[in-house]
Amino acid sequence: MSRASDHAYAAIRGMILSGQLAPGAQLSEEALADACGVSRTPVRDALRRLENEMFIRRSESQRSFVAEWSLSDLEDAFELRAMLEGHAARRAAARINALQLEQLKAHNRRIQEEISARQPDVLRFLEHNRLIHAIILEAAASPRLASSLGMLVEQSVVWRTAQQYDRENLQRSHHEHEELLAAFSRADGAWAEAIMTAHIRRAFHAYRDAYQAQLGGSQLSAA
Amino acid sequence: MSRASDHAYAAIRGMILSGQLAPGAQLSEEALADACGVSRTPVRDALRRLENEMFIRRSESQRSFVAEWSLSDLEDAFELRAMLEGHAARRAAARINALQLEQLKAHNRRIQEEISARQPDVLRFLEHNRLIHAIILEAAASPRLASSLGMLVEQSVVWRTAQQYDRENLQRSHHEHEELLAAFSRADGAWAEAIMTAHIRRAFHAYRDAYQAQLGGSQLSAA
DNA sequence: GTGCAGCATATTGTATACCGCTCCCACTGG
């Protein structure tokens, strides 16, 4: 999908994540098309993608609604992520090459630099973090695992605004990545899997605490 | 998606599975539209779905090709399936209700009847087997797990023609289902997971043996 | 007053025309 379709996807996704489109709200293809400045055709493509990623729910009669995310959805997504990313780490430990290992180290070094900075840039942290997980997924060399995990990671973004990124949290992530690297360089799959599973589950609880703290409040608005 | 779109999906999928569309062959939306008697629009929808299910691969320039399945794809799909279905069984053991348990028993009883018949009807076996796994997935109550597994199960159909369904194989499946039921009625998640993982992995090896036996031969044609 | 029927409207599904890109092949120049 090229420009119009991607643009519609990004625009609608943004409207959902920002709360501009409230959970449960009905979506009309035509209205979205107008809002995005494209025709219904690319909007329909975008809606299919968003439906796959569970940002959108469809009624029996094929009408689209913004998905309503609950605590149980958070649990559901993270439980699966923990299992799948753990599995990816195990496979990666047996397959990772020197270049990938070096890239992982570089990204984690950049994360440490960010943490040490007077004012850590969370967005930059998230980007390096994302790349670390992407490299591991690539090293795992399983197209279907990549596909399933890709969807789940996309979904996790819904709760990102709930997360509080204090320095301690970032530092813990860095340490866990370090241990992961140790497991990789020793090709210890079981170790890598255990670390990764713990890494994701810790993140889950951080999200959940933050989510519950702001519970009852407005719909996941970016604070 | 309604009639035209579903019809296009089923038709294209059928052409791929039957070998009428050879692995690696390029697909033209217009040609498929003509072949299905619909316009390009529903064909495009169908291609998106088939791409998600990895029946179709797309080039950088968005041209569509029939996916080429290798032994490593079989391994990839079944390794994930074993893990995810195992996980589903574990969750189901903690959540399954009496009605679902009863339905599972009924389907497995029907499977036993089929096996005992003079000429077991493999299609009927497959249908009951499918329903058993569907009920367990439903009992697992994880939308994301269901979504990921749904894709993988669809994909497994590619190798179905390779499978030889002798009576011994069917009988083993029946026995494993019986054990699964025992684990469920005792709400023993760990047991259920172990049985299910073994169940899928055994099926994997059966597929692989059959696949390798007919290796080099024609393209997965229905014998 | 309530319930059902039928119509108006909103929304999605499908067909088709047009546009721009990509790929392939033939032609030309070295």
Place this chain on the structure above:
DNA sequence: CCAGTGGGAGCGGTATACAATATGCTGCAC
């Protein structure tokens, strides 16, 4: 004979018009 380039055909992306279907409202009958 080979490489590079230009052009044409094929293909996917998008817009738009039209068809089918669901929904909700209004009015009528009981």
